[in-house]
Structure formats: structure tokens, C-alpha cells
Amino acid sequence: MTDTLEAPETNGPAVEQPPATVDLAAEFTQSGVGEILDELDRELVGLKPVKQRIREIAALLLVERVRQKLGLAHETPTLHMSFTGNPGTGKTTVALRMADLLHRLGYVRKSHLVSVTRDDLVGQYIGHTAPKTKEILKKAMGGVLFIDEADYPYRPDNERDYGQEAIDILLQVMENQRDDLVVILAGYGDRMDKFFASNPGFCSRIAHHIDFPDYTDVELLKIANNLLGDQNYRLDDEAHGVMARYIELRRAQPLFANARSIRNALDCARLRQANRIFETATGSVGVKELSTIKAENIAVSRVFQAAEKDGPEL
Numbered sequence: 001m002t003d004t005l006e007a008p009e010t011n012g013p014a015v016e017q018p019p020a021t022v023d024l025a026a027e028f029t030q031s032g033v034g035e036i037l038d039e040l041d042r043e044l045v046g047l048k049p050v051k052q053r054i055r056e057i058a059a060l061l062l063v064e065r066v067r068q069k070l071g072l073a074h075e076t077p078t079l080h081m082s083f084t085g086n087p088g089t090g091k092t093t094v095a096l097r098m099a100d101l102l103h104r105l106g107y108v109r110k111s112h113l114v115s116v117t118r119d120d121l122v123g124q125y126i127g128h129t130a131p132k133t134k135e136i137l138k139k140a141m142g143g144v145l146f147i148d149e150a151d152y153p154y155r156p157d158n159e160r161d162y163g164q165e166a167i168d169i170l171l172q173v174m175e176n177q178r179d180d181l182v183v184i185l186a187g188y189g190d191r192m193d194k195f196f197a198s199n200p201g202f203c204s205r206i207a208h209h210i211d212f213p214d215y216t217d218v219e220l221l222k223i224a225n226n227l228l229g230d231q232n233y234r235l236d237d238e239a240h241g242v243m244a245r246y247i248e249l250r251r252a253q254p255l256f257a258n259a260r261s262i263r264n265a266l267d268c269a270r271l272r273q274a275n276r277i278f279e280t281a282t283g284s285v286g287v288k289e290l291s292t293i294k295a296e297n298i299a300v301s302r303v304f305q306a307a308e309k310d311g312p313e314l
Helices: 024-031 033-043 048-069 091-104 129-140 163-176 189-198 200-205 217-230 237-251 259-280 287-291 295-299 302-309
Strands: 081-085 113-116 144-147 182-187 208-212
Touching: 024 033, 024 048, 033 048, 033 091, 048 091, 048 208, 081 091, 081 189, 091 113, 091 144, 091 182, 091 208, 113 129, 129 144, 129 163, 163 182, 163 200, 182 189, 189 200, 217 237, 217 259, 237 259, 237 295, 237 302, 259 295
Parallel strands: 081 182, 081 208, 113 144, 144 182
Antiparallel strands: none
């Protein structure tokens, strides 16, 4: 009698093998990353180097996700970032879109962005800073923490400043919980350089440094038109020229904040327009009158008066 060999029994389900290929174009479409990049193009004028860098980061993260599906060795990229540039250059808007992008690609659990400044992190007395900082981190966990004016968290010239305590807590979380929280620091370029020099732990944990350039005069005028258009306003021909001159003068004056300054100027122009209509209207008013910003609504700005006196804006 001869023995027969039987196939060995297997324990448990068969291990699913990764696919041989992945449709990258389909992954891009399904992720919704293209929608976010398109939104950035629509929302922000100019900033070509910033948009290009965001596209590069998106490509890296998408490829890493595909590598994981194919069973290739992979490691979650370091995602902490630094945004440098003057006020009003779109840093907060880009941070919001980045939070959405990271969520859609599966690198954070939530698409939310918690935006804070120094005052939200640093306490005014002993024992106050740690609870404040930890509470903010708790709110941001699973998403993105955006720290504006990040170059101000520690003032070494003030012995009663507790910013270093906040920095130490942030560094620990950025390292130990980097899979569940992305931190984006934002501030002026030269001040951020000094901040990183005095806090090398931050610099070593940040992989992406993105510089936001100032807008050109042409770009600022386009921003003005876009802001007005979003609210169903428009500049008449003469006002268009006066606004261009306003931008040229305002840029040369102190405390210029790019798009933020333009938004403030338009708010003032709308106020003057509304006041003029209120004081002069004797009957019915139409859409054109209610929607048109005239040259006189801009030309009375103190920016022009300050330029004539060669002094700062009052």
C-alpha cells in the first residue's frame, strides 16, 4: 500500500496581493486635489511660485499614496511647513486649501484648520502657558494648526515672557504626533530666519519652506476689481485710473499690507459711495448707481493727501 501526499492545510484567509499597476490619473480625479488647485487659481491672483510649490507637494503626496497601494516601501512625508511673506499675500488662504488637500489625500483625519497667534498660545503668568497651548493643540489635532506671526512666540529680552514654554510643547507634539497634526508657521521672512536660527528644533522639523512674494501694482488692481465684483460693485473708467494711482502711492507708505490694504481701501470707498447716495438721492435709485464706485469715492482718501505732504498715512 503506497502512501499518498496530501496538500498542506492553510490557516486563515489568503493574503491579498497588491495590484501590479494603479491608474494615477484616476487617483488624481477621485482625490479631488485638482478641484483644490483650481480653487487656488481662482481665489488668488498671481503667486505663481507659491501655486507651483503647492502643486509639487500635492504630486508628492499623491505618488506616496499610490506607492502604498502598490505595496512599495513608503514613509509618511514630513508635512510641517513655513510660510514667509508680508501681510496680505494669501498665506491664510493657502493654509486653508492645504488643510483640505491633506484631508482629501488621507494625511490628516479632518479638513479643519485652527488659526492662532501668539496670544492664543502664551500665557501672562507662570502656569498659564502650558494649559493654553495644550488646549489649542487639542482643538487642532487631526487637522492643521496655523500659527500666524510665528516669529513672535518668544521674546528673550523679557524675563517674564513664557513663549519658550509654548515652543517646547509645540516641538514635542510636532515630533511625536506628526501623523495626526500638521503645523504651519507664518511670519515675515527676515524675522522667521532669526526665529529658526534661535530655535533649530523647529527648522529641522519643517520640510516645506514657501515664500509668498508681494503683489505687483497690476495684480493689486486686479484684486481690487475681483473684490468689488464679488459684491456686485464695479469701478467706472475714471475710478479705475484713480485706483491704480492709489495703489502706487499706498505701496510707498508705511504699514502696507498688500491685498489687505486694498480691501480696506475699497471698504472706505463703498462707505463714501453709500453716504453720497444717501445725501443726494431725492427719489428712486437704480442698480447702476448702487453698484458703481466713482473716482471721487477714492480720490478723497488721505493716501493722496499724505503723498502731497510727503508724509505717512494718517
